[in-house]
Amino acid sequence: xxxxxxYEWMSRWKFFLGxxxxxxxxxIDLIRSxxxxxxxxxxxxxxxxxxxxxxxxxxxxxxxxxxxSLFGEERYLLFTxxxxxxxILGSKIIGITLEAFGIxxxxxxxxxxxxxxxxxxxxxxxxxxxxxxxxxxxxIFTLFMILLVGYITFILIIYLSVTLSKxxxxxxxxxxxxxxxxxxxxxxxxxxxxxxxxKFVDMHALSYxxxxxxxxxxxxxxxxNLCMIGILFMITGYLLDRKLNx
Amino acid sequence: MEIIRAENVTKKYITKKALNELNMTLEExxxxxxxxxxxxxxxxxxxxxxxxxxxxxxxxxxxxxxIGVETKKIMAFMPTHNHLPKWMKIRNCVxxxxxxxxxxxxxxxxxxxxxxxxxxxxxxxxxxxGMLQRLKLSLILARDAKVYVLDEPFNGIDPISREKxxxxxxxxxxxxxxxxxxxxxxxxxxxxxxEVIFIGEGKVVLKGSxxxxxxxxxxxxxxxxxxxxxxx
Numbered sequence: 282x283x284x285x286x287x288y289e290w291m292s293r294w295k296f297f298l299g300x301x302x303x304x305x306x307x308x309i310d311l312i313r314s315x316x317x318x319x320x321x322x323x324x325x326x327x328x329x330x331x332x333x334x335x336x337x338x339x340x341x342x343x344x345x346x347x348x349x350s351l352f353g354e355e356r357y358l359l360f361t362x363x364x365x366x367x368x369i370l371g372s373k374i375i376g377i378t379l380e381a382f383g384i385x386x387x388x389x390x391x392x393x394x395x396x397x398x399x400x401x402x403x404x405x406x407x408x409x410x411x412x413x414x415x416x417x418x419x420x421i422f423t424l425f426m427i428l429l430v431g432y433i434t435f436i437l438i439i440y441l442s443v444t445l446s447k448x449x450x451x452x453x454x455x456x457x458x459x460x461x462x463x464x465x466x467x468x469x470x471x472x473x474x475x476x477x478x479x480k481f482v483d484m485h486a487l488s489y490x491x492x493x494x495x496x497x498x499x500x501x502x503x504x505x506n507l508c509m510i511g512i513l514f515m516i517t518g519y520l521l522d523r524k525l526n527x
Numbered sequence: 528m529e530i531i532r533a534e535n536v537t538k539k540y541i542t543k544k545a546l547n548e549l550n551m552t553l554e555e556x557x558x559x560x561x562x563x564x565x566x567x568x569x570x571x572x573x574x575x576x577x578x579x580x581x582x583x584x585x586x587x588x589x590x591x592x593x594i595g596v597e598t599k600k601i602m603a604f605m606p607t608h609n610h611l612p613k614w615m616k617i618r619n620c621v622x623x624x625x626x627x628x629x630x631x632x633x634x635x636x637x638x639x640x641x642x643x644x645x646x647x648x649x650x651x652x653x654x655x656x657g658m659l660q661r662l663k664l665s666l667i668l669a670r671d672a673k674v675y676v677l678d679e680p681f682n683g684i685d686p687i688s689r690e691k692x693x694x695x696x697x698x699x700x701x702x703x704x705x706x707x708x709x710x711x712x713x714x715x716x717x718x719x720x721x722e723v724i725f726i727g728e729g730k731v732v733l734k735g736s737x738x739x740x741x742x743x744x745x746x747x748x749x750x751x752x753x754x755x756x757x758x759x
Binding site: 287355356357361453522523524527 | 606
């Protein structure tokens with residue numbers, strides 16, 4: 282599974298490196314502006330747009346990974362290896378999870394470094410950040426985990442739909458349309474159930490210094506998504522393993 | 528010894544049957560030529576035995592096992608089109624095969640690449656059709672698989688590359704390895720074939736020893752091919 286991951290990342294290292302370089306450059310520029318009490322430079326604006334575009338690109342790349350594996354030229358290589366469908370799917374999901382963790386850790390590190398630098402100029406920042414190191418990180422991490430499981434559920438629904446179009450619906454002329462309909466139906470069902478948890482997890486209340494964050498509710502949401510991930514993973518893995526028609 | 532058995536295998540699409548109640552047994556240690564015009568079902572059958580397509584009905588067993596991860600370990604498949612990622616260099620392709628196939632032999636791969644006049648630093652995306660076919664074949668033949676499945680290995684390549692491919696195929700053949708080669712360039716292929724299987728409309732039309740056909744019918748396999756498919 283890790284070997285598959287290795288090749289997924291080998292083909293994308295330039296993209297990730299580019300993202301890291303732009304983010305660091307942007308951060309340096311922003312810190313310089315703050316310390317010199319200047320407005321952000323043009324570079325900061327362009328770099329921010331660049332980071333946003335790369336983020337959107339990464340999101341579409343996550344979606345397209347399964348599509349490429351099933352519809353791209355390389356499908357015959359991947360599916361004639363001795364990896365099972367579960368391994369192939371697992372490597373993609375682990376890859377996405379690790380990338381999300383990487384971005385989270387990177388962003389947190391940037392934030393902490395920025396704070397350490399900025400505190401020399403604005404000592405009062407330290408007072409506000411005292412609670413950040415105790416409660417703040419824990420809450421941000423919880424929020425991150427909630428978003429992550431929701432994101433992976435969403436990605437798995439897409440992967441299941443794409444897999445359906447190359448397995449159960451592959452013999453039908455409008456197989457792709459059918460699988461898209463499946464995507465809409467599954468998303469709607471999951472969305473309805475997730476809606477139930479909305480009353481517990483009030484995303485608007487999640488801001489720094491949050492007081493109304495409901496950990497009990499978010500835990501139910503988290504567990505529900507984990508169950509969905511398990512179910513979607515098993516179905517998609519089985520289809521990839523036993524029902525593919527490439 | 529029997530290595531592949533297909534029983535009443537059918538692959539049905541909405542409007543047509545790619546394979547229609549196909550029955551076939553293939554033995555170990557032979558080079559099989561899977562012959563037939565376009566759309567006869569050769570590629571469908573090949574994809575099926577390597578686990579890329581599922582039959583609508585019927586059963587296929589490889590080495591008495593149902594197709595799956597275990598059978599993939601002993602099957603080496605070379606598709607017609609490029610299946611290697613374009614961003615990879617030849618070196619990366621070799622590493623990839625080494626990572627995923629236990630039976631891959633690095634030394635043999637280096638040897639074959641040298642024989643095929645390919646350099647490790649070349650990028651897959653920059654290779655010509657002939658070079659790509661040679662690379663694909665080098666990677667496949669560097670495996671110590673039990674069954675090699677080559678789908679149209681001579682497609683779009685020049686006569687010199689063809690000769691190299693034939694030579695490379697003959698180099699790896701022994702009594703434990705089975706080779707299944709599909710092609711409609713029968714003339715080029717016939718000299719290396721032990722057995723020929725003619726497929727038409729998803730069924731086996733004729734199957735037997737290439738040598739016996741030549742003796743019995745007093746014609747080359749190429750002539751026999753034209754005879755069999757004269758109405759196709």
